[in-house]
Amino acid sequence: MDRYSRNKNLISTSEQEKLSKSTVVILGVGGLGGYVIEMLTRIGVGKLILVDFDKFETTNLNRQIISTEDNLGLLKVEEAKKRAEAINSKIEVMAVDKKISHNNIDKIIRKADVVVDALDSPTLKKIVEVSCNENKIPMVHGAIGGWIAQVAVILPGDFILDKIYKKDDLENKMGNPSFTPALAASIQVGEVIKLLLNKGEVLSNEVLYIDLEYNSFTRLKV
Amino acid sequence: MVNINIEVRLFAYLRELFPSDSRGLKKMEIKNDLTIDRLMDEVGIVEKEIMIVMINGLRKLDYNETMKEGDRVAIFPPVGGG
Numbered sequence: 001m002d003r004y005s006r007n008k009n010l011i012s013t014s015e016q017e018k019l020s021k022s023t024v025v026i027l028g029v030g031g032l033g034g035y036v037i038e039m040l041t042r043i044g045v046g047k048l049i050l051v052d053f054d055k056f057e058t059t060n061l062n063r064q065i066i067s068t069e070d071n072l073g074l075l076k077v078e079e080a081k082k083r084a085e086a087i088n089s090k091i092e093v094m095a096v097d098k099k100i101s102h103n104n105i106d107k108i109i110r111k112a113d114v115v116v117d118a119l120d121s122p123t124l125k126k127i128v129e130v131s132c133n134e135n136k137i138p139m140v141h142g143a144i145g146g147w148i149a150q151v152a153v154i155l156p157g158d159f160i161l162d163k164i165y166k167k168d169d170l171e172n173k174m175g176n177p178s179f180t181p182a183l184a185a186s187i188q189v190g191e192v193i194k195l196l197l198n199k200g201e202v203l204s205n206e207v208l209y210i211d212l213e214y215n216s217f218t219r220l221k222v
Numbered sequence: 223m224v225n226i227n228i229e230v231r232l233f234a235y236l237r238e239l240f241p242s243d244s245r246g247l248k249k250m251e252i253k254n255d256l257t258i259d260r261l262m263d264e265v266g267i268v269e270k271e272i273m274i275v276m277i278n279g280l281r282k283l284d285y286n287e288t289m290k291e292g293d294r295v296a297i298f299p300p301v302g303g304g
Contacts, residue, residue: 030304120304145301148234163281167272170302174235181304207274209298211233214245218233220274220298222281 003090004044011043015197020046020090022196025112027051027100027128029076031181032142032188033118034065039189041084045196047092048084051108052076053099063178100124105131114195116188117141122165129154129161140191142184146174147213149184153191153202163222164207180212226254226291230265233298239266252289259285267297274298 004016011019024045026033029052040048054076060067064076071079077095084093098104100119105127109115115132117139119125125141132139136156143150154160187208194200207220230248232239237246252261258277262270262285275282276296277289289295 028304032304118304120302122302125302143301143303145299145303146234148299148301150301163283164274164300165272165302170272170300172303174301174303176303209233209274213234214237216233218296218298220276220281221279222274 003088007043011193011197016044019044019193019196022113023047023049023111024114024116024192024196025049025051025109026116026118027108027124028118028120029066029080030054030060030118030120031063031144031176032185033116034067034080035182035185036116036118036142036188036192037080037084038065038087039185040192041088041091041093043189043193044088045091045192047094047111049094049096049108049112050077050080050084051096051098051100052080053097063176063181065182100127102127106135109135109137112137114192115139116192118185118188122161122170123168126161126165126168129159133157133159138195140188140195142188144176144180144184145170145172146177147180147211148174149180149187149210149212150207151184151187151191151203152207153195153204155202155204158205160205160207160222183210183212224254225251226289226293227251228289228291228293228295230261231294231296232265233296234301236267236297236299254290255288257286257288258282258295261289261295262297265297269299272300274300
């Protein structure tokens with residue numbers, strides 16, 4: 001059996017082929033990014049470009065799936081690339097050790113079919129939104145805080161992050177546990193696959209706001 | 223000026239502003255000239271400017287607007303962590 005046989009009931013052979021020819025840029029290899037990389041690697045997206053400037057540290061171990069006690073102090077993108085390649089040698093993984101900015105973002109995302117926002121800074125998220133618009137690339141936004149997971153798809157021509165983040169930086173008063181990043185990442189990956197395969201309905205022009213502490217799932221037309 | 227009844231639903235850490243058994247939901251009687259801004263003051267929301275305020279499912283950006291009988295107000299703090 002081939003490695004994608006368990007995908008087949010939802011992803012046809014020709015769709016699997018389409019995924020193998022797709023490129024996804026993942027911005028941020030932290031809580032969200034690690035899970036997004038894991039899932040896109042396993043499902044068989046052909047090219048992943050991983051972007052982060054940071055190194056793993058002890059405080060990442062509670063949630064960041066690529067971090068282990070053995071790779072503390074090492075570059076997140078390099079460690080994520082190693083893991084992805086160990087899982088799936090059929091895909092191409094590129095590690096970009098850079099902090100994104102106005103100056104480099106266009107070049108970083110240029111080849112993407114979809115960009116995944118797994119960043120932890122509203123300021124950087126907004127830079128990505130502008131660039132995705134200019135380059136006409138769909139962006140799948142994700143963020144977490146405490147029990148809350150927040151996901152949205154931003155299609156070219158739409159601007160929603162200014163309506164979510166009215167101040168550039170948010171104090172993180174809710175914390176970062178293990179389960180909300182995995183949840184937000186799963187929903188982000190579902191949206192990526194739908195965008196790549198042009199299937200189903202994407203969360204465009206609305207924000208899915210999940211409050212796990214009270215099990216509320218709300219779609220906000222912001 | 224008349225009194226009107228509205229429903230206010232708070233999310234995430236804002237729920238703690240209401241009694242714990244309320245699960246963040248409170249029916250409130252307010253004056254009909256009370257603005258969204260003043261409502262948030264009454265509820266005890268400090269960082270009003272960062273909140274996502276929805277009334278009957280529609281986003282409100284102008285906090286000088288007032289409410290009407292039966293309005294359902296929902297207030298969400300956005301998250302930005304990765």
